[in-house]
Amino acid sequence: xxxxNAPILQMKGVSKRFVKELDTAEKxxxxxxxxxxxxxxxxxxxxxxxxxxxxxxxxxxxxxxxKSTLGRMVAGLTTPSEGSIRFYGEDIASLKGxxxxxxxxxxxxxxxxxxxxxNPRLRVGEIVGEAPRVHKVVPRKDVDSYVDETLExxxxxxxxxxxYPHQFxxxxxxxxxxxxxxxxxxxxxxxxxxxxxxDVSIQAQILNLFMRLREELDLTYLxxxxxxxxxxxxxxxxxxxxxxxxxxxxxxxxxxxxPNHPYTQALLAELPTFEVKRRTYSTxxxxxxxxxxxxxxxxxxxxxxxxxxxxxxxxPRLTEIAPGRFSACHLNEQA
Amino acid sequence: MxxxxxxxxxxxxxxxxxxxxxxxxxxxxxxxxxxxxxxxxxxxxxKSVTxxxxxxxVDPPGKVVSGEIVFDGADLxxxxxEAIRGLRGKRIAMIFQDPMMTLxxxxxxETQMVExxxxxxxxxxxxxxxxxxxxxxxxxxxxxxxxxxxYPHQFxxxxxxxxxIAxxxxxxxxxxxxxxxxxxxDVTIQAQILAEVQKLxxxxxTALIWITHDLAVVSGLxxxxxxxxxxxxxxxxxxxxxxxxPLHPYTRGLIESVPHGKxxxxxxxxxxxxxxxxxxxxxxxxxxxRCPRADDACRxxxxxxxxxxxxxxxxxxxxxxx
Numbered sequence: 001x002x003x004x005n006a007p008i009l010q011m012k013g014v015s016k017r018f019v020k021e022l023d024t025a026e027k028x029x030x031x032x033x034x035x036x037x038x039x040x041x042x043x044x045x046x047x048x049x050x051x052x053x054x055x056x057x058x059x060x061x062x063x064x065x066x067k068s069t070l071g072r073m074v075a076g077l078t079t080p081s082e083g084s085i086r087f088y089g090e091d092i093a094s095l096k097g098x099x100x101x102x103x104x105x106x107x108x109x110x111x112x113x114x115x116x117x118x119n120p121r122l123r124v125g126e127i128v129g130e131a132p133r134v135h136k137v138v139p140r141k142d143v144d145s146y147v148d149e150t151l152e153x154x155x156x157x158x159x160x161x162x163x164y165p166h167q168f169x170x171x172x173x174x175x176x177x178x179x180x181x182x183x184x185x186x187x188x189x190x191x192x193x194x195x196x197x198x199d200v201s202i203q204a205q206i207l208n209l210f211m212r213l214r215e216e217l218d219l220t221y222l223x224x225x226x227x228x229x230x231x232x233x234x235x236x237x238x239x240x241x242x243x244x245x246x247x248x249x250x251x252x253x254x255x256x257x258x259p260n261h262p263y264t265q266a267l268l269a270e271l272p273t274f275e276v277k278r279r280t281y282s283t284x285x286x287x288x289x290x291x292x293x294x295x296x297x298x299x300x301x302x303x304x305x306x307x308x309x310x311x312x313x314x315x316p317r318l319t320e321i322a323p324g325r326f327s328a329c330h331l332n333e334q335a
Numbered sequence: 336m337x338x339x340x341x342x343x344x345x346x347x348x349x350x351x352x353x354x355x356x357x358x359x360x361x362x363x364x365x366x367x368x369x370x371x372x373x374x375x376x377x378x379x380x381x382k383s384v385t386x387x388x389x390x391x392x393v394d395p396p397g398k399v400v401s402g403e404i405v406f407d408g409a410d411l412x413x414x415x416x417e418a419i420r421g422l423r424g425k426r427i428a429m430i431f432q433d434p435m436m437t438l439x440x441x442x443x444x445e446t447q448m449v450e451x452x453x454x455x456x457x458x459x460x461x462x463x464x465x466x467x468x469x470x471x472x473x474x475x476x477x478x479x480x481x482x483x484x485x486y487p488h489q490f491x492x493x494x495x496x497x498x499x500i501a502x503x504x505x506x507x508x509x510x511x512x513x514x515x516x517x518x519x520x521d522v523t524i525q526a527q528i529l530a531e532v533q534k535l536x537x538x539x540x541t542a543l544i545w546i547t548h549d550l551a552v553v554s555g556l557x558x559x560x561x562x563x564x565x566x567x568x569x570x571x572x573x574x575x576x577x578x579x580x581p582l583h584p585y586t587r588g589l590i591e592s593v594p595h596g597k598x599x600x601x602x603x604x605x606x607x608x609x610x611x612x613x614x615x616x617x618x619x620x621x622x623x624x625r626c627p628r629a630d631d632a633c634r635x636x637x638x639x640x641x642x643x644x645x646x647x648x649x650x651x652x653x654x655x656x657x
Binding site: 062063169170171172199200201202203204205207208211212226228229230232233234236252253266267270271272273287288 | 377378491492493494521522523524525526529548549550551552554555588589591592593594595596597599600602603604605606609610
């Protein structure tokens with residue numbers, strides 16, 4: 001990976017807030033002095049991330065940490081409330097017309113549940129062929145052969161193009177979702193829990209497919225998953241999110257070998273692994289706090305075994321603790 | 336000493352319009368008192384239907400067509416619905432994957448728990464409430480009074496699963512059947528639940544059948560494993576031995592498929608193909624079309640053999656050194 005190259009994707013201070021507006025009755029109540037407030041969820045809170053061309057960036061975190069929202073912003077399905085996402089140096093949100101369309105085609109999303117992301121009333125050939133036809137990726141007369149080629153690339157028999165999604169198994173549906181994303185020749189793929197719903201043996205097949213496609217088509221991935229084992233295996237670098245913030249980021253193997261942030265340490269300790277001996281599960285205390293009302297300072301401090309006074313007042317910044325390794329923890333400054 | 340639960344040649348079939356789906360097709364296993372058995376398999380392997388069959392929870396068009404389920408000396412299949420009803424919730428309890436399915440969304444936790452106590456025990460309401468509080472405390476829920484007065488939607492997923500476990504514990508059952516209870520939970524919450532379950536089984540001597548697709552979870556929890564494929568148990572034995580030295584090609588394939596601990600970014604060993612349709616199983620060994628070791632001998636019907644002491648494998652070509 002060329003270090004001096006500009007990253008293909010650069011996020012600066014990206015935040016996403018979801019606001020539940022007050023209804024008329026609540027507005028009226030507030031007018032008369034009630035303390036009702038608008039509810040604001042900080043799904044993503046000031047995230048800086050860069051993805052280099054050709055790399056796989058793994059994004060891990062538990063439910064509600066904002067990893068999917070971040071992926072949807074990258075894919076252009078929702079816009080950031082603050083900050084910028086630059087793709088090849090251009091701010092995605094500010095692009096207009098043809099340039100916006102080209103950028104949107106370059107970044108494709110592969111969803112978790114193929115059954116809810118594939119139109120059940122379309123045949124597979126139409127699902128995969130629609131976008132290349134509409135966006136004139138290939139001449140209209142070549143669409144059919146192009147679809148066959150794409151299906152073969154993901155390991156599906158082109159003879160199945162006349163079938164409907166419900167006639168396929170879960171693993172095959174995952175392949176259809178990947179074929180649809182590849183059909184417009186993207187350079188960047190956001191995989192949002194793309195293997196989470198699959199059985200272990202099928203999951204291995206799809207992971208192998210992702211790794212093969214990356215080599216063949218020179219793809220860059222943002223690989224979002226809650227499954228640490230999967231992310232460790234496929235990623236070059238990993239970013240760990242907790243309640244909307246990136247708490248640690250670095251080389252995949254280094255991060256797994258020596259997690260720095262107490263949250264990453266806890267996550268890795270709880271990861272079930274094959275052990276020949278019986279193990280005793282220890283517990284990380286407490287539950288994930290509600291993103292409606294996150295703790296002040298470091299979001300992790302109520303569950304952190306090392307928390308001290310500063311953690312509950314001051315937000316730790318994501319700082320470089322070793323070359324290419326970032327962590328957001330006050331402990332690093334103490335030492 | 337006889338086993339607490341002895342399942343012999345259990346067959347549960349679903350009579351569908353397209354034919355008979357043999358979801359469970361001759362399953363035999365036993366569980367001792369205080370033992371944790373991990374029942375592992377992928378979707379459609381029949382692991383959940385096995386669990387449901389034990390409690391008589393199979394709905395039409397499904398039916399337990401033959402076999403014996405002997406619980407503490409009494410055959411539940413022969414005894415019918417009456418025999419099971421007296422045990423269900425009292426001596427055998429079940430925990431489901433989705434606690435929202437177990438808990439009634441329009442009733443307070445208190446109502447649901449007290450109802451469970453009074454269904455099997457002749458005690459006063461006050462006494463019942465005391466038992467509920469104790470059960471909640473035991474699964475690590477602080478402030479039980481506050482929780483009892485809440486509705487299920489006010490809880491997080493992990494908390495709901497704790498309540499479901501507390502309900503299962505109310506009558507101090509001899510056996511708990513847990514069907515993928517941590518699959519929907521986050522890693523840190525899963526670890527909390529596993530820790531609680533481990534502690535409870537050790538303290539109360541409750542036997543546990545843990546049904547899951549995740550070999551890694553049970554490998555640290557269960558005493559013995561039974562691996563299911565297409566309605567049959569293909570391998571059974573002590574957990575540590577199976578993980579260290581899987582004999583059946585399917586078990587080996589499953590363990591190889593898990594990315595954790597494999598060389599970084601290497602291609603994973605994959606099991607080719609996909610699970611067969613239960614309506615149309617291959618003759619002989621059902622794993623034959625996907626198996627790297629298959630030959631003509633695999634076309635014959637397979638029986639569960641014992642190639643090594645304590646290890647049961649349904650395979651003519653198990654991985655045995657030498």
